[in-house]
Amino acid sequence: MSIRRRNGKSWSDNDFESIRLPDEKKSSKTYCFKSKHATKACVFIPLLIIIFFGIIHLLDVYFGYVPAFLDDPASSQVDWSKPGDSSSDIASHLLDITRDVTPIPCHSHNDYWRKVPLYDALRWGCTGVEADVWLLDDELYVGHHTNSLTQNRTLKSMYVDPLVKMLDHKNEVSEFATSSSVKNGIFDTEPAQTLVLLVDFKNNGHEIFPVVSQHLTTLREKGYLTYFDGKFTIEGAITVVATGNAPFDLIIANTTYRDIFFDAPLDMLYEDPTSNTPESDVVYTTKRGGQGTVGTSPTSHFDSTNSYYASVNFGSTIGWLWFGRISDAQITKIRGQIRYAHARGLKARYWSTPKWPIRLRSKVWKVLVEEGVGYLNGDDLQGMTRVDWGMKKHWSLLTWANKESMDA
Numbered sequence: 001m002s003i004r005r006r007n008g009k010s011w012s013d014n015d016f017e018s019i020r021l022p023d024e025k026k027s028s029k030t031y032c033f034k035s036k037h038a039t040k041a042c043v044f045i046p047l048l049i050i051i052f053f054g055i056i057h058l059l060d061v062y063f064g065y066v067p068a069f070l071d072d073p074a075s076s077q078v079d080w081s082k083p084g085d086s087s088s089d090i091a092s093h094l095l096d097i098t099r100d101v102t103p104i105p106c107h108s109h110n111d112y113w114r115k116v117p118l119y120d121a122l123r124w125g126c127t128g129v130e131a132d133v134w135l136l137d138d139e140l141y142v143g144h145h146t147n148s149l150t151q152n153r154t155l156k157s158m159y160v161d162p163l164v165k166m167l168d169h170k171n172e173v174s175e176f177a178t179s180s181s182v183k184n185g186i187f188d189t190e191p192a193q194t195l196v197l198l199v200d201f202k203n204n205g206h207e208i209f210p211v212v213s214q215h216l217t218t219l220r221e222k223g224y225l226t227y228f229d230g231k232f233t234i235e236g237a238i239t240v241v242a243t244g245n246a247p248f249d250l251i252i253a254n255t256t257y258r259d260i261f262f263d264a265p266l267d268m269l270y271e272d273p274t275s276n277t278p279e280s281d282v283v284y285t286t287k288r289g290g291q292g293t294v295g296t297s298p299t300s301h302f303d304s305t306n307s308y309y310a311s312v313n314f315g316s317t318i319g320w321l322w323f324g325r326i327s328d329a330q331i332t333k334i335r336g337q338i339r340y341a342h343a344r345g346l347k348a349r350y351w352s353t354p355k356w357p358i359r360l361r362s363k364v365w366k367v368l369v370e371e372g373v374g375y376l377n378g379d380d381l382q383g384m385t386r387v388d389w390g391m392k393k394h395w396s397l398l399t400w401a402n403k404e405s406m407d408a
């Protein structure tokens with residue numbers, strides 16, 4: 001070549017580009033399959049990226065300096081089931097299990113999984129318990145799947161009978177007491193505190209509803225149930241809330257008396273947290289099936305005359321928490337949903353919040369409590385009692401006033 005170059009370096013670069021560029025384009029398409037080395041690189045580079053972010057996440061967890069993998073093992077050493085099996089024989093010492101307990105708004109998710117169903121939750125002060133029920137041969141069996149059901153584990157034997165017995169005990173009339181129509185609740189330290197019995201209808205909701213209602217007869221006749229009288233909802237010792245396939249149409253069918261309340265769909269209820277006009281700009285954000293949708297229509301109105309909880313799966317509505325961070329957009333969504341629930345007199349509840357690592361779980365719980373969630377939902381009862389319940393933040397005067405008037 002006889003090209004005169006003023007600058008050899010720049011010439012050769014240009015040359016390099018013009019000659020090699022088409023070749024590179026071609027090879028990049030088939031790069032991963034070109035050779036064994038390339039295939040390895042295609043597998044290992046993404047893997048290294050995943051491992052890198054995994055390590056970052058673990059560092060993040062450890063920098064929090066809290067138990068990340070295991071909870072305090074002390075919790076498993078307590079055993080108040082002795083003597084006798086609590087589900088079949090309601091031992092007298094169990095009747096006073098709440099004597100020194102401070103009730104907190106935690107909900108014992110799938111409570112029948114606890115070592116001692118119902119009593120474990122009460123012992124930790126949780127004011128909500130959950131029983132999944134299946135209607136088979138006119139009996140309501142408690143369990144997550146049909147193959148885990150046993151003759152002994154029924155709604156009556158595990159929840160209704162023990163609750164009736166406990167409430168009878170707490171309302172025994174002493175010879176010095178002045179008779180009162182107001183019944184004591186389950187918790188000795190706060191007798192006015194209601195206990196939520198969340199009944200998850202697992203099979204046909206329209207068939208289960210009348211059977212559950214019939215099961216409540218004793219509690220109803222003794223005046224232990226929260227009920228709606230056509231105008232107001234009067235809180236009693238036990239508030240029965242129906243979820244899963246529970247049919248909203250049957251719950252609201254009677255307009256003058258209700259004692260089974262709905263678990264409203266929290267994800268379909270959202271109010272702009274920056275707006276000053278509550279209830280005016282409700283946005284129905286999701287269409288789905290399952291909890292909070294059976295027997296509803298687009299015009300269904302959820303408030304404290306027909307519902308108690310407003311719940312949703314945390315992950316499906318709030319989304320994935322990348323690297324254990326809750327984004328501003330996610331906080332806004334939580335805030336808007338909780339604000340709507342407050343405005344309607346409902347208790348917001350998120351189920352399936354992250355369980356692990358423990359630090360992430362506690363962080364989500366903390367944020368929910370700060371945002372004013374109605375109930376925490378979880379399996380680790382002791383963990384929920386450790387959340388700082390005193391730091392509840394009220395993000396607007398309006399909601400504060402609203403809450404005060406509801407508490408009054």
Ligand SMILES: *[C@@H]1O[C@H](CO)[C@@H](O)[C@H](O)[C@H]1NC(C)=O
Binds near residue numbers: 088150151152
């Ligand atoms: C049912 O309860 C009885 C006694 O209360 C007990 O002997 C029996 O083993 C229980 N059966 C099951 C399947 O749990």
Ligand SMILES: *[C@@H]1O[C@H](CO)[C@@H](O)[C@H](O)[C@H]1NC(C)=O
Binds near residue numbers: 255256257
């Ligand atoms: C509603 O329930 C009350 C109390 O159980 C009952 O007396 C009344 O007849 C019911 N009303 C209707 C329309 O079913």
